[in-house]
Amino acid sequence: MIYDIEYETMPREALESIQLRRLQATVSRAYATVPYYRKKFEGAGLKPGDITSLNDLQQLPFTAKQDLRDNYPFGMFAVPMDNVVRIHASSGTTGKPTVVGYTSRDINTWAELMARALAAGGATRGDIIHNAFGYGLFTGGLGVHYGAEKLGASVIPISGGNTKRQVLIMKDFGPTILTSTPSYALHLAEAAEEMGVSFKDLNFRFGIFGAEPWSENMRREIEEKLNITAVDIYGLSEVIGPGVSIECHEAKSGMHIPEDHFIAEIIDPATKEVLPYGETGELVITSITKEAFPVIRYRTRDITSLNAEPCVCGRTMIRMNKISGRTDDMLIIRGVNVFPSQIESVLMEIEGVEPHYQLEVDRKDNLDTLTVRVEVSQGVFSDEVKELQRFGGTIAKEIKELLGISAIVKLAEPKSIARSEGKASRVIDNRNI
Ligand code: ADP
Ligand code: ZN
Secondary structure (H helix, E strand, O other), rough: OOHHHHHOOHHHHHHHHHHHHHHHHHHOOOHHHOOOHHHHHHOOOHHHHHHHHHHHHHHOOEEHHHHHHHHHOOOOOOHHHOOOOOEEEEOOOOOOOOEEEOHHHHHHHHHHHHHHHHOOOOOOOOEEEEEEOOOOOOOOHHHHHHHHHHOOOOOEEEOOOOOOHHHHHHHHHHHEEEEEOHHHHHHHHHHHHHOOHHHHOOOOOOEEEEEEOOOOHHHHHHHHHHEEEEEEEEEEOOOEEEEEEEOOOOOOOOOEEEOOOEEEEEOOOOOOEEEOOOOOOOEEEOOOOOOOOOOOOOEEEEEEEEEEEOOOOOOOOOOOOOOOOHHHHHHHOOOOOOOHHHHHHHHHOOOEEEEEEEEEEEOOOOOEEEEEEEEEEEHOOOOOHHHHHHHHHHHHHHHHHHHOEEEEEEEEEEEOOOOOOOOOOOOOOOOOO
C-alpha cells in the first residue's frame, strides 16, 4: 500500500520544483538562524540567494559529524528552545553522541515519513506492530511508534530487552509485524525456540529491520528462521531518525528516499566529488523541510549507491542500495578494503555457521590483522578437535578466496557470543588510530 499517493508517486518534474523551493527556504533559514551555517556559507563566499537551481546545492559546504560535535549540545538548532518539543541523540556507536531537536511540525513530518515507510514495508491499519526498537534517546523506538499510530496500526511499545516476556507477548497478542534491529530479531527467534515457541505458529507476516548493516545472506537467514518477509529500513538521528529510506516489500531491492523531504547525493569520500547515480560512495543528505535541526549536505559516512530506475511498486522516489558499511568501520587488512558486512556475507554462506560473529582488529607494524570469532552449530561444535580445525580452515579459505584477505578464524561454542538488544557491536577495534 502507498500511504501518500500524491507525493510518493509524483512525477520528477513536479518533485524537483518542490525540492528547489524547499531547499531555498531551508538554506535561508539556516543562514539566518544558525551561526555555524552563516560562517560556513560566508567562508565559501555564498549567500542564500545564490541557490537558484538544484545543481547549486553542490556549491554548498558539507556538514560533518565533527561539526555537530563542536556545537554540542544545542548549537545547531535553528529555532528557539521554546519551539523545540523533543530531543533525541544518536546511539554514539562511533563516539560522543550528537544531539538533535524537533519542533512539533518536525515530529509530525517524521510520523508521516514513518507511516509511509511502514506501509511500504507491508503494514496496514489492520496490523499489530511489535516494536522492539529501543525507546529512549535512540530514535528507533519512538520513530516507529509515532509512524504506526499515524498509519492507524496497533503498536505494542515493547522496546528492546526482557526477551522472554517479548516471546510470551508475541504468542498471546499475535502481532503481525516485527520491527527491531536484525540482530535482535535473531535473538528473539533463538529465545522463542528455547521456550518451545515456533515462529511458524506466530502471526508475523513482515519484519522491518534496520539501524545496523545486514547482508542479503543475513536477510535470507532471518526470513527463514522467522517465517516472514524482511525489509530494510534506514535512518540516522542527525537527519530525522528511522524513515530516511525504506525498501518496498514488493521489490526488496533498494530503499526509497522521500525526496520531497530529503535530497540525497553520493560523493567520493576522499575527493568529495559528487558521483553519478549507480556509483558507490558516501551518502550525503540535505533536509528540506525540517525546522529545528536542518542539515545541509550532511556526510552520513554510510556507503551506498543511488538507483533512479522505476520501481515495480509505483513509487517515483529514488532508491539507495543496502548500506555496505560506514566509512569509519572500513577495515584495511593488508591493503585490502573490507567492510564487516562483506565478511558476514561470506560467513552466512557456510553450512554449520551461525549468524553470530565478532571481528577483532589489531594493528601490528602498520598492518591490520583480523580475527573472526564465529559461532558454529551444535552439530559442528561436537565434532572432534581435528574436524573443528578443518572447519575453521575452510572458513578462512572462503574469506581469502572471496574477499582476498587473510583472517584468523576462531570457532565459538553455540550461544557464547553476547546477544544484543539493540545494535550489535560486531567490531572490536584495538587499533590506536
Ligand atoms: P550512531 O551513528 O551513533 O549509531 P544513530 O543511532 O543515529 O547513531 O544510527 C544511525 C546509523 O545507523 C546510520 O548512520 C547507519 O550507519 C546505521 N544504520 C541505520 N539503519 C541502517 C540500515 N538499514 N543498514 C545499515 N546501517 C544502518
Ligand atoms: Zn519500490
